Amino acid sequence: MRMISSLSILLIGVLISCKGKSDEPKEQTATADEKKDNVIEIVTEDMDFQMPDTIPSGWNTFRYKNLSPQTHFFLVDKYPEGKTTKDAEEFVMPVFDDAMKLIMEGKSEEGFTEFSKLPDWFGEVVFVGGSGLLSPGQVGETSFHLKPGEYIVECYVKMSNGVFHTSMGMTKDLVVSPTDSGNEQPAADTKISISTTDGIVFNDSISSGEHTFSVYYKDQTVHENFVGHDVNLVRLAKNANLNELENWMNWANPEGLMEPAPKAVTFIGGVNDMPEGNTGYFKAKLTPGNYMLISEVPDASSKNLMKIFEVSE
Template identity: 55%
Template sequence: SDKKKVEKNTEKTKAEHEEVVIPSNTIDIITRSMEFTTKDTIPSGWNTFKYQNLSYETHFFLMDKYPEGKNVGHTIEEVAPVFEEGMQLINEGKSEEGFAAFGKLPEWFGDIVFSGGSGLIGPRETAVTTIYLEPGYYIMECYVKMPNGKFHTSMGMAKPIIVTDEVSGNTPPEPTVNITVSNDEGITYDKPITKGKQVFSVFYKEQKHHENFMQHDVNLVKLKDYANIEALEDWMDWSHPKGLITPVPNGVTFLGGVNDMPAGSTGYFYADLKPGRYAFISEVPNAKEKKLLKEFTVID
């Protein structure tokens, strides 16, 4: 009877995975170097983004909803120079002065609503992410750093996107695994993660700003046997001189996820998991201590 039960559950799992189909009406994004090639205008509501990273560096995209009257010009003039100054000081070993420099950010910067996007995605990989967007003016950005410490945003990865009042009419996908992110429990999920095609829902039960100003996000990472988990944890903190900078730690491949969103929001991402070692991790300092780094193994 136990054998029959296992066979029945296995058949159910296979059937669930076979039903995972990426929508045909995705919004395509392509990066070949330091740019986002995609539509300038998209409908509001649920949208699925297919982000092809054809470059040789790890990237992501994050949708920043700007306050009324502000645009990419204001970012270039009032925001980018502040981050460049602060990061330069940090790179010089002057962390206290660097963080103090961020106090020069304009007041309106605090009104930006970070509205989701993909998690980090490795070179020659594709991330598929579904998020809900309200109408408004957005900046699609990636702030991974080049080997010289320059943010990708300063190199061209800050694209204006208009989200219109017209509603897409799409509905969110049916998840195979539900992830919850909270302040106290960190990253949790509701069932063992198995091989094959998966749709992960990511529910941000709570949000807060960490020491590096970042909020919770979820990134899926494939780890080689020799990958150093402490090196990955350190790399995820952009405010460290060697954090979020090319190259990524040895043995690490990023496979997408859901970028930070307001508390109460849910995003989704697709993945086709092969047997091996994986982790979910947030882009915050001391992720493991905060339960925002969770390793798991997918068995054959």
């Protein structure tokens, strides 16, 4: 589904920029009291990101509580200077919605042609991290480093009618202040690396209990669906359909990333798209059973970006 043109560069920027929006202009800042456990909380109850408008720079840990009936993630995008969620609403989201409507009607070629209408500046968007997918009722904890500047938070999972969550209000402007958080880089007991050459690599001998995973981005690339690779942790029930899950992870499929999520799988976090050379962290409490690490890319299994493992007692 990759388009061999400059359009592919535009589209990766756009897609990954479909995240959370705040309807309230009232500014909120993460104070020392609010961050007394050095964690910034994000809550989603509907199509929203309830979180501070301003946070410190440096290493930050985000505890994302998905209290909604939908599957979500959060992704932090570095837009070109001066661009905000209003620019995304006016110039980006309508293009994606129109394109997805055509793709769902079986008009893939016409749908992907729509992306030529994206603004040139979208090729400058950088995706700097976020959480993996979280099923309803799940809480994920993700840590990564942020430089001072203005960002946009988003979620581009799709409704059952194909409309992206970004168009439902899940985009939010975020200011990262020059004040450093003072937090240290986390320590991990389980190390993961991800690349186009080796796929997802880790020691899959994991016991039950709480773990801190590091995710090192050995490289990053634009896949056929115009997004980079990421790491999502999934708990698998016995009747989980792995082919269905793999197809669902590709947003460019008509039913990809669309609600409802596949049955018998529970998304419990991870680390979203990051640039080459960066490292993110996430925590997860594992119980005995089968799990999977998977990227949001087409044909993940053929790229070694879909790894099943078992957690022992």
